[in-house]
Amino acid sequence: MSDLQGKHFDTVILGAGMSGLAAGIRLAYFGQKVLILERHNAAGGLNGFYSIAGRKYDVGLHAMTNYVPPEAKGTPLVKLLRQLRIRREELDLAPQLGSAIHFAGKRIRFANDFSLLESEIAREFPRQIDAFRRLDQFIRDFQETALSAEPGSARTAVAAHIDDPVLADLLLIPVSYYGSARENDMDLPQFAIMWKSLFHEGFARPYEGVRQIVRVLLDKYRAAGGQRKMKCGARRLLNDGRRVTGIELDNGDTITADQILSSAGLVETLRLCADQPDTVASDNIGQLSFAETITVLNQDPRRDFHWQDTIIFFCDSDRFHYETVRADGSVASLIDPRSGVICIPNNYAYSDQRTLPEGWLRVTARASYSGWEKLSSADYAAAKEIWHTHLNQIARRHLPAVADDAFARAVVAQDMFTPGTVERFTGHLGGAIYGAPRKSRDGRTPLGNLFICGTDQGFLGITGAMLSGISMANLHILGGKS
Ligand SMILES: Cc1cc2nc3c(=O)[nH]c(=O)nc-3n(C[C@H](O)[C@H](O)[C@H](O)COP(=O)(O)OP(=O)(O)OC[C@H]3O[C@@H](n4cnc5c(N)ncnc54)[C@H](O)[C@@H]3O)c2cc1C
Structure with missing residues (x-):
């Protein structure tokens, strides 16, 4: 007792x-x-x-x-701070330097100012810019926090405005990776939440994470x-x-x-x-889970490697597949590396020009829960090694080139988490990253x-x-x- x-x-x-x-x-x-x-x-x-x-x-x-700047009013962050009586300084939030979406040969930049995304879409998809603006207006008018909001399909809503499948897929990559529990789609209210929180508001990070x-x-x-x-x-x-x-x-x-x-x-x-x-x-029960590699570097990614982006959402296949990874017993089938997220936590505008003491590279991709869970501990460790190397190689193709030996010399530590880690940290059955x-x-x-x-x-x-x-x-x- x-x-x-x-x-x-x-x-x-x-x-x-x-x-x-x-x-x-x-x-x-x-x-x-x-x-x-x-x-x-x-x-x-x-x-x-x-x-x-x-x-x-x-x-x-x-x-x-x-993220919104201190003078902003009435947004989710402002509401949150007020309701929990947290002063902004207590979170020490630093805004991102800028992020990107890489897909189908296109590189779309975005930051904590929606106009950058808008101008990038106009540059890469000039015939779709009016449709993009209408989609944005539709999302801005959408009452996503109403508890009665119907699930709906984000794909259907996007397709109702945008008839270029490449742009439709491209817009779904960041929002899916940051919050969809549905395969190859997303609930419309969640899509609206993520659209506003990623593109209209933006990213920030406390210095200490x-x-x-x-x-x-x-x-x-x-x-x-x-x-x-x-x-x-x-x-x-x-x-x-x-x-x-x-x-x-x-x-x-x-x-x-x-x-x-x-x-x-x-x-x-x-x-x-x-x-x-x-x-x-x-x-x-949610079927989508992730693995992530974390690499610690003795170099500053921006200063030494010229890696400028904060987050890169990438997709290397012709279409964006956001679906359960089905392992077949081979190491190769444990992760689907065709798309994912690259994060460089150093690339935030920390106050007083502070820099993080070490460099960090994180790469996230969809992974098979059952495949990873079936491995013996020796096979698990070996598979982590193989996938760490492979995901870092894929990520580096989306970043300014650094010679293999220079990159290898810069690595001081590394780890990787898998769907089982997600299950341990959340209790979600099947390591379902975004739940049911x-x-x-x-x-x-x-x-x-x-x-x-x-x-x-x-x-x-x-x-x-x-x-x-x-x-x-x-x-x-x-x-x-x-
Ligand atoms: C790789 C990755 C990257 C992410 N990146 C970002 C990001 O950059 N920005 C962002 O905003 N969001 C990000 N998210 C999403 C964000 O982490 C989640 O949306 C958020 O943390 C969910 O919080 P929660 O309180 O709902 O649930 P959880 O964090 O799942 O918390 C639930 C808690 O309940 C506990 N629990 C479970 N069962 C029981 C039980 N029976 N009894 C007692 N306790 C129990 C669990 O141990 C856990 O601590 C990311 C998620 C992942 C996986």
Whole structure:
């Protein structure tokens, strides 16, 4: 028995990721007795970090989306800071230098100013620029945060405006990689969220990366009186068919709460319910997962290698395929390298011209969960080695050339995460990166006091996940506060 046995809370939150922490802060500000349960040993969820030989590796964060300059009003970032009472300086956000989409021989640049993307589309696709502007207007008018927004198809909406399949694919690459749980498509509301947060707002990064965001959230939560229990998940949600009546913890304790807010995923949360079979909602398990290589360099990527971009979304095939990777037992089938994301965390305009002490190159691509999970530990290590080399080669073809021996000499450390890592950091079945394809937009579940927040409520990314935690707490627990 531990200190929690038999205790009662106003609200218990499952998961200390971005959405769980944000919800916890919000509820604690309003005087609630809140407990966050986290199965992992560290907070942050998908946006966590881990250490190897004293060096910290970020898992999620390439960029915090939704960046707006300090004077901007009424945007998601501004709302988030106000609701969580975070001063901008606390996040130390540095804007990106500029990013790009590489596809079908075209290189489209974009930055935290929409006009650059617009002029690039006009340059590369002059006959489509009016259609592009109409698509943009359609998205700007779209009420994506309305909880009643219908899923819809982003592909269909794009095709209704743009008749050049190359441009249609090109526009879907960044938004899919940063937030689609659906194969070869995206829910329309999520597409609108990502479009605005990537192209109209933009990218930023705290100097210390995701650790800075997690630290600020934990400090706020603690100062507001919130409690948390790490390395202890919720094992079962006891219920009477209408409400959750008790929460059985991994350590065997049972606690109670008036309300439960879960960021553990929609299918995963339903499966915690004691009256549900282990197979419930099998058709709604996400099938898309990622692997990522992380390479640490003793050179500054921009100064020494002339790599200027912050993020590059690339696709080397004729069409953009955003689909499950089906492994056939060979190492070659573990990852689909035809498209992916290159991130260089050094390429942000850090204040006072600060530079990161080491150079970083991160390359993300879609990967097969089952393929990686079936490997023995020796084969797993060998496959990581092979794919690390291969993905870096592919990425370097999209970057200004650096001689192989100069690049090899610059590498001081490397690691790679795979779909199993995603599963460990999030609890998502199958390492589903963006959770279930069908979301619970209003956060409701069949049980009256159990609500979903975060990825499977449908607001994505770091900012989106935090806003999801805030809005679900406001709506379902704080009686509609805003
Ligand atoms: C490679 C990669 C790069 C990304 N890059 C960016 C980026 O650059 N910018 C951006 O904005 N977003 C990015 N994202 C997306 C972003 O990380 C997520 O949208 C966001 O972190 C989701 O937060 P969440 O709180 O909904 O869920 P999660 O982060 O999944 O948190 C859920 C938490 O619940 C815990 N949990 C699960 N089950 C239980 C249980 N039964 N009991 C207790 N706890 C449990 C998990 O351990 C986890 O900590 C990226 C994601 C990936 C994978």
